[in-house]
Amino acid sequence: MKKNKARSLLEKYAAGQCTPEEIAIVESWYIQQKHDEVNDLMEKERLADMQEVRNLLISETKPEQKPVRRLWPRIAAAASILLFLSVGIYYLLHESPQQLAAQNQKNDITPGSNKAILTLANGKQISLTDVKNGNIAQQGAINIKKTANGQVVYNANTTSSLDKVVQVTYNTITTPRGGQYHLTLADGTNVWLNAASSIKYPVPFNGKERRVEVTGEAYFEVVHNAAMPFNVTVNGQIIEDIGTHFNINAYNDEPATKTTLLEGAVKVSKGKVSAILKPGQQSVVMNKGDNSFVNVSNNVNTDLVMAWKNGKFSFYNSDIQTVMRQLGRWYDVDVEYEGKIPSTIFSGEIYRNVNLSKALEILRFTNINFRVEGRKIVVTP
Amino acid sequence: MIMVTYSSCSDNELADLLKSGDQAAFTEIYDRYFWLLHAHAYKWMRDRDDTKDIIHELFSNLWAKRETLILEDKLAPYLYASVRNRIFNQLAREKYSVQYSDSLEDFIDHGECVTDHLIRERILMEIIEAGIAEMPRKMREVFEMSRKQQLSHKEIAEQLNISEDTVRKHIQHGLKILRPKLGLLLIAWALIHH
Numbered sequence: 001m002k003k004n005k006a007r008s009l010l011e012k013y014a015a016g017q018c019t020p021e022e023i024a025i026v027e028s029w030y031i032q033q034k035h036d037e038v039n040d041l042m043e044k045e046r047l048a049d050m051q052e053v054r055n056l057l058i059s060e061t062k063p064e065q066k067p068v069r070r071l072w073p074r075i076a077a078a079a080s081i082l083l084f085l086s087v088g089i090y091y092l093l094h095e096s097p098q099q100l101a102a103q104n105q106k107n108d109i110t111p112g113s114n115k116a117i118l119t120l121a122n123g124k125q126i127s128l129t130d131v132k133n134g135n136i137a138q139q140g141a142i143n144i145k146k147t148a149n150g151q152v153v154y155n156a157n158t159t160s161s162l163d164k165v166v167q168v169t170y171n172t173i174t175t176p177r178g179g180q181y182h183l184t185l186a187d188g189t190n191v192w193l194n195a196a197s198s199i200k201y202p203v204p205f206n207g208k209e210r211r212v213e214v215t216g217e218a219y220f221e222v223v224h225n226a227a228m229p230f231n232v233t234v235n236g237q238i239i240e241d242i243g244t245h246f247n248i249n250a251y252n253d254e255p256a257t258k259t260t261l262l263e264g265a266v267k268v269s270k271g272k273v274s275a276i277l278k279p280g281q282q283s284v285v286m287n288k289g290d291n292s293f294v295n296v297s298n299n300v301n302t303d304l305v306m307a308w309k310n311g312k313f314s315f316y317n318s319d320i321q322t323v324m325r326q327l328g329r330w331y332d333v334d335v336e337y338e339g340k341i342p343s344t345i346f347s348g349e350i351y352r353n354v355n356l357s358k359a360l361e362i363l364r365f366t367n368i369n370f371r372v373e374g375r376k377i378v379v380t381p
Numbered sequence: 382m383i384m385v386t387y388s389s390c391s392d393n394e395l396a397d398l399l400k401s402g403d404q405a406a407f408t409e410i411y412d413r414y415f416w417l418l419h420a421h422a423y424k425w426m427r428d429r430d431d432t433k434d435i436i437h438e439l440f441s442n443l444w445a446k447r448e449t450l451i452l453e454d455k456l457a458p459y460l461y462a463s464v465r466n467r468i469f470n471q472l473a474r475e476k477y478s479v480q481y482s483d484s485l486e487d488f489i490d491h492g493e494c495v496t497d498h499l500i501r502e503r504i505l506m507e508i509i510e511a512g513i514a515e516m517p518r519k520m521r522e523v524f525e526m527s528r529k530q531q532l533s534h535k536e537i538a539e540q541l542n543i544s545e546d547t548v549r550k551h552i553q554h555g556l557k558i559l560r561p562k563l564g565l566l567l568i569a570w571a572l573i574h575h
Contacts, residue, residue, distance in 0.1 A: 005489065006482035007473070014466075014473040028495045029488040030465060031504045033481075035424040043517060049429065050415045053437045057411060061404050061444045 109356035109375065112195050112330045116181035118144075118152065121169030121203070128152060128173070128181065139169060142186060142203050154186035154203065168206050174198040175216070178332035180308075185212075188223040189230065194308050195329040196251070219247045219309050224264075234259075237285060237294075240267040246277075247305050252287065253325060259283045260305045270294050311353060315346045320368065320379065331356045332375060339381040342368055391527060392456040399447050407447070410456070411440055413524055418464045420512040425468050426477075435467045458502055461509050 012018050013026045041049075115129035118136075126136055128146060136152075137144040143155045152173065173193065175181050181193045186204050193199060197216025205228065213233045222230045222241045230241040234250045235257045244264025250257040259268050261277040268275050268283040275283050275294045282300040285291055307314030313326055320342050324335040330352060350359050360370050360377070371378040390398070390409065398406030415436065423432045439460070443450070452459055471477055495501050513521055 006485040007478040009485065009489070010469065010473040010478055010482075014470045024494045024496050024498075024501075025489060025492070026469070026485075027465075027498075027501050027505075029485050029492060030469075031495065031501060031508060032488070032492065033425075033484065041420075041423060041429070043515075045429070046416065046419060046423075047517070049419065049433050049436075053415070053433055053440070054408070054411060056437060057440050057444070058404075058408065060441060061407060 109331050109333060109372075111353050111355060112178035112180060112332070114181055115179035116152075116173050116175045116183075116193065119172040119174065121171060129179075139171075139203055152181075152183040154184065168202045168204070170200055171203050172198055172200040176332070177329050185210075187225065187228075187230075190221040192219040192309050194218065195332075214248060214250065216251055217247070217249045217308065219245075219306065221245050222264075235285070235287065236291075237268060237270045240269065247309075249305075251325070251329075254287065256284045256286050258285075258305075260300055260302060262302055262306070268294055307349070308352070311351060313350045313352060313359075315348060318346050320344060320346070323363070324377070324379065327356070327359060327377075331359075333372075334376045335379065336376060337379045342379065342381065344368060393454050396452040396456045399443075400450070400452075402447065407440075407444055410443070410460075412520075413527060414457070414460050416516050416520060417509050417512045418460060420515060421461075421509045422464055422468055426471060431471060435464065435471065439463050439467055458506065461505050462502070464509075465505060 009018070009022060009026060012022065018026065113129075115127075118126045118128055120126070120137060121139065124137075128136075131146055133146050133148050135143060136146050145153045145155065147153055173181060173183055175193045175195055175197050177196045179195055183191050183193075183199075185191065185201060187210060189210075191199055194217035197214065197218055199212055199214045199218060201212040202210075208228065210225075210228055210230045211233065212231070215234070218232075220230075220232070220241070222244055224230075224241070224244070232239040232241075232248060234248055235252075237257060237259075239246070239248060239259055241264070244266055245262040246264075246266050247260045247262070248257070249260075259266065259277065260282040261279050263279055266277050268277060268285075270285055271292065273292065273294050275296050277283055277296065280299055280302065282297045282305070284295045284297060285293065301316065303310075304314045304316055308326075313323075313330075315323055323346050327333070328335050333356065346363075350362055356372070356377075360372070364370070369380045371380060390406070392410075392413075395406045395410050395413075399410065418439065419432060419436050422435045423429070426432045426435070442463070443460075450459070472481055495504065513524065516524065
């Protein structure tokens with residue numbers, strides 16, 4: 001009587017009379033059960049049911065006439081906010097596009113944009129902002145091209161006889177303050193540079209390893225090649241890729257150099273000490289003072305780390321100086337503090353494509369005051 | 382200056398509000414979880430009326446027991462286990478047991494058990510939350526946002542460098558104005574001019 005066994009077990013379970021073993025069986029079956037996806041409800045039907053049951057519940061749960069006042073402190077106690085509003089939503093709620101356009105025409109400082117300078121081995125500098133799309137330079141067997149979306153691509157001419165003759169030369173791409181850039185190296189590795197950053201790399205990659213040097217902040221998506229590991233030298237550290245996506249923040253005016261791993265694995269070495277990072281981990285090496293340690297943080301908020309690449313400033317418990325250093329690089333402005341530096345701590349996001357005035361306006365909501373003098377922001381108490 | 386909506390509250394905060402008898406918090410929990418619970422139940426029932434009954438009873442029960450439930454930080458696991466138990470109640474009925482008993486029978490004889498109940502809870506959560514992909518966009522945004530809200534009202538006060546009382550006033554203000562106007566559509570946070 002096969003069916004009875006199953007049914008009696010279900011009845012027992014529903015009545016709360018199963019042993020732990022039986023519970024494990026029934027619930028394991030439950031989570032392994034596959035369902036047909038056919039004949040699913042339409043969104044419209046589901047929303048209609050949602051409304052119907054909602055109405056029933058609302059009439060059932062009508063509050064007894066309680067004084068509203070008593071509720072507020074508890075709501076307050078439980079409600080949460082994020083400090084800044086995403087600017088997009090802010091606009092949506094408060095401003096029409098016309099108003100926006102009008103504001104942009106004022107003497108405002110515009111946000112950073114895609115710009116960089118390519119320095120060839122012979123010292124020749126090419127502004128990647130101004131140069132036309134298409135071939136921009138040829139170095140030995142390597143062809144350098146700027147694509148329609150503004151990206152720089154190195155194409156290796158793969159005639160092997162040529163490869164051997166090619167002299168290894170170094171190129172550097174530098175972003176100014178207020179610039180960012182995306183390039184693809186000859187091995188297919190993608191690199192995104194944040195403002196005031198640089199990458200120096202050999203053309204072509206040759207020999208036992210691919211070694212590049214960075215300053216500032218860069219995000220790498222490395223094409224793995226076990227025969228030719230990818231190494232990044234930064235602030236006296238070596239980041240050795242074991243096939244992977246990672247971000248390096250190495251600005252000299254930041255307190256520490258941080259390497260954050262998103263995918264794969266990397267080894268971070270500083271002198272004799274080293275650490276292997278797993279995804280979600282971040283290595284931290286102080287830029288000043290005792291910098292002989294490679295500290296590793298777990299469960300880093302990678303959205304926060306990658307915000308710059310995704311077009312945002314994102315802060316969590318950051319002080320005003322941290323916030324202003326980021327704004328300074330992106331808007332190419334200097335920051336000064338008059339009097340006592342505000343002790344406000346910031347959490348939240350601002351889009352990077354807004355004008356400086358807008359970004360400052362958002363900070364003003366938190367009772368921080370500023371004066372803008374040309375390309376200088378003075379933070380006032 | 383700062384506005385807050387119920388949709389910006391975390392699950393824990395809603396659970397707290399629910400305990401205190403806040404009907405709007407209850408409705409917010411309903412709006413946040415209806416889709417996932419309904420989609421999951423419907424997969425088993427394939428019957429709109431039975432599915433509606435399951436959801437209705439589940440939430441009626443949540444409201445009725447609001448003062449005694451100990452949800453702590455487990456609102457979602459509680460809701461997911463509730464919907465599963467209610468589905469089991471249905472499966473014990475003739476209508477469904479015929480349909481599912483072959484499969485269960487086969488599992489009793491040949492299936493592999495997941496003995497750790499915490500792992501089962503985790504898998505159940507993944508199964509139900511896979512439904513996020515099918516949610517209407519706005520609803521999904523609000524749901525995902527709610528999972529990221531972490532700041533308590535004390536933390537806000539500390540961060541803004543203002544008193545808890547001021548935060549409270551702002552929040553009251555925001556809740557009063559925003560809730561009826563924008564409701565679900567407002568994504569999590571908003572600031573207005575002072």
